[in-house]
Amino acid sequence: MSDRSFTTIENQWITLKDRTRLAARIWMPDGAEQNPVPAVFEFLPYRKRDGTSPRDESTYPVFAAAGIAGVRVDIRGSGESDGVIDGEYTERELADACELIAWIAAQPWSNGSVGMMGISWGGFNSLQVAALRPPALKAVISIASTVDRYNDDIHYKNGCHLSAQLSWAATMLGYQSRPPDPALVGERWKEMWLERLAGEPFFMEEWLAHQRRDDFWRHGSISEDFSSVEIPTLVIAGWADGYRNTPLMAVEGLGEKAKALIGPWVHKYPHFAWPKPRADFHGEAIAWWNKWLRGEDNGIDKLPQARAYILDAVRPAPRRDSDPGFWIARDVWTPPHMQCFYVEQFGRLTEGMPIPHAPEHPVYVRSPLDTGTASGEYFTLKPDAEMAIDQRLDDAGSLVFDTMPLADDCDYLGRPVLTLRLRPRAAHANLCGRLVDVHPDGTATRVAFGVVNLSHRDGNADPKPLIPGETVSIRLVLDACGYRFRKGHRIRLSLSTAYWPMILPPPEDEGMDIDIASLGLGLPVLGDHRRITVEAPANPDPLPRYIEHAAAATKRQIVRDLSANRTDYRIHEETGLYEHPKTGLSTRQLREEVWSISPDDPLSMTGVSTWTCDMHRPGWFVRTVARARIACTATDWIVSAVVTAFEDDVQIFEKIFAEKKIARDLM
Structure with missing residues (x-):
């Protein structure tokens, strides 16, 4: 440089x-x-x-x-x-x-x-x-992104409705309701602000109008035609983020044009992300640009097709500064060999294939609807309880199968695959599968998970209703992972019919009978690879320092009201009040979010997300408050929102997105 x-x-x-x-x-x-x-x-x-x-x-x-x-x-x-x-x-x-x-x-x-x-x-x-x-x-360099807008963004996942959809709609209402800076646009600032406030849409209404993978989601999904991208593409993501599938999908779809890098990170640039180790994003990006924008022969085009950090027996914690593991490279990415497991007659997860034509062994599962409070956020910004915590909380409401303690270390990289047969007891149902590392002391780390709305079992474009009591075959591809299960640990498969609040419940909650004799789990073996070093950034603290007027704060709480039979998941996120030392502009954002459900009533679900955004300089203060809400009936989603704006503590604007019913489409 x-x-x-x-x-x-x-x-x-x-x-x-x-x-x-x-x-x-x-x-x-x-x-x-x-x-x-x-x-x-x-x-x-x-x-x-x-x-x-x-x-x-x-x-x-x-x-x-x-x-x-x-x-x-x-x-x-x-x-x-x-x-x-x-x-x-x-x-x-x-x-x-x-x-x-x-x-x-x-x-x-x-x-x-x-x-x-x-x-x-x-x-x-x-x-x-x-x-x-x-x-x-x-x-291009694309970080924490997607090639499939329907299945790998904050809206839907395999037909399941993500709660992040409401969270993000409220976030965008809050973000877009803020004015321009008068120091740059002059006297036009208020006119521009009022135009935005009057015109900004409530994105949730449009998203709920497209509950299937239709043309709305195909637009912008390069997985529809990978050949449309003809230029070199570096695709980066973190295992702790919701967009962990994209690098390997991009490499598989784009071939030699793409390079994949996956670290242990949350939803941040790799030179300042957590958990560590970080990567020298600046050095690699400059080499990438010099090669493709200047024609410099610097060897960056010879990068391995896939580089990944293999997490090594990670322990969930309230905050993770760094994760143990090691970097590997696959010079040419090919679909991994799958190590197969089945459930033997005593309920043990065992290496091998399910026995063909084995007698059916149905086991009934109906998880409490508040199963999932250990899931964390869909996309994570901090390495705290936004990440998945100890899974024993959720495993208590799940059907679980463990291996014996492992005789050797087992390394995996790719997407696990779960296959099984089941009989639903209602016309609507969700299924969640989780791959879990059980430590010798019982601590349970989530390694990968996948969810499916069973109406979408054969695809997301044309879902098919379930027939209660009729056997259906399910193939569920879990999210990608890079993980070492240590000798003495156990591999666990956890199955639940709820994963709240990450996914919203179906309109019925009757559970299902899972034929465990049919259950097969394929784990993607790491295979041929080489250990590599990924350079850490030279500057361990690259973000600029702004003037702090009020500290940031974060809080996540699960409140179980036993008398009312109600569970609340509460989020408090405050950025603090910080002033840019050169512009003199101070800003603050506050997110307050509450998800609530009765563990035995799917129609009791509600979610409310509120964003308060402040901007000020001496003699100038503006605030916007955006609030979005979702509830449901057996046939409809019910959404509403309101945006209020204040100048110098005086309300100058309010826009109400009146309560709207949008029909549930096989959800």
């Missing part, structure tokens, strides 16, 4: 063909107009001025010092950009991205080669834009 001087352009207006003005923050290597440079583009609704500024300031100055311009743009209706957001990854958003790439490539300081990068939303649209093939886009 060089140490080139650079200039930060705090706000650059980019006017699109339709006259919409988008706001960009640019880190420009000095002398670029004389000696043009490549550029890396990131396109998000998360506000460059305050929302993503810490992580932007940890990365783009490093790129600029290496002679690579960084262009961070707020999408329509966010930050200082004009307009109103119209949804996730819409045709308009992707068209804007393509237009911006062309604008970047045409600038006198650009060498005409653009890379696109991002985590989460920015990782999603990087892949989606790559599939549109804008000519100047030469390479």
Whole structure:
């Protein structure tokens, strides 16, 4: 890496063909107009001025010092950009991205080669834009993203309704209801703010209108046609995050064009993520850009196709600073060999295949509907109770099968597969399968899990209703994992009919009869590999320090009211109040969320998510409060929301999304 001087352009207006003005923050290597440079583009609704500024300031100055311009743009209706957001990854958003790439490539300081990068939303649209093939886009780095918007995002998972869908709808209401910074847009700030408040949608209504994997979800899912992506793609994720499947799916789908890196991390960039060890994202990204945007022969194209951190007998804990394990490489990724297990006659999980035509051995299971409180968040931002905790809480309400203590260490990498036959006792049912590491002292670590709405047993596009009492065959592919089960530990398979609050309950709760004689579990053997070193970042504390006015706080509680037969899962997340030392802008966000259910009544389920967002400078204060709610009947989801805005503690706006019933589609 060089140490080139650079200039930060705090706000650059980019006017699109339709006259919409988008706001960009640019880190420009000095002398670029004389000696043009490549550029890396990131396109998000998360506000460059305050929302993503810490992580932007940890990365783009490093790129600029290496002679690579960084262009961070707020999408329509966010930050200082004009307009109103119209949804996730819409045709308009992707068209804007393509237009911006062309604008970047045409600038006198650009060498005409653009890379696109991002985590989460920015990782999603990087892949989606790559599939549109804008000519100047030469390479992508996608972190914590998806190739399948239906099955590997925060909406649905194999037909099950994720609670994260409401959480994220409330989050976006809170994020998008904030105004632009008057210091950048001037007197227009309030007019722009009121336009956003009046026009922003409640995303939940649209998402619930598409409960099957239809064209709405196929749009933007590059798994529909992997061949549409023709440029080199580095895909990164963490085992502690909800997007852990994407790197291996991308490699399988894109072939030699893709490289996969999977660490132990939550939903963060790998140079400041937890649990450690971290990875030198900056060094690798700069080499990636120099190869594909400059043509530098630096060997980065010779990376192994898949690199992964194999977790080694991890123990769940209230907070995990680091996870034991080791890095491995597979130079060419091929589908793993599956080690098979079955349940023998005494209920022991045993290596081997289920006995063909064995007599049926049905076991009835009906989990308490609050089974799942040890599941953690779908996507995790901190290495605390957002991650799955000790699974003994959930195993108590599950059907469990253990191996004998292992005679040797067993290493796995890939997606476990569960097969079985069952007879539902109602027309609607969910099934959750979990792979668990049982330590000698009984501590239980979740290694992988999968869920299925049984109406979606043969696919998500055209679900089929269950017939109570009729035997159905299930093949459930669990999420990917990289894990070592230690000698003396036991491998556990846990099966439950509930996994709340991660997935919402079906309208009926009659349980099912599982034929354990038919049960087969395939675990993906690590196979041929080599141990490698993944360099740690040189800077162990890369995020900038802002001025703290109030500390962050987090709390997660499970409250079981035994008299009322009610369980609440409560979340309190406060970012603290922090001031940017250069802009003088102070911001704070507070999330309060409560999920509630009676353990024997699926129709008692409710969820409420509230976001309070504050922004202020001396003499200027604004606050927005966004609240979203979901409940259900046997036939409908019931959703509502309200957004309220305050200026100097005076309410200036309120928008009510009135209670709306949306028919449950085989859920």
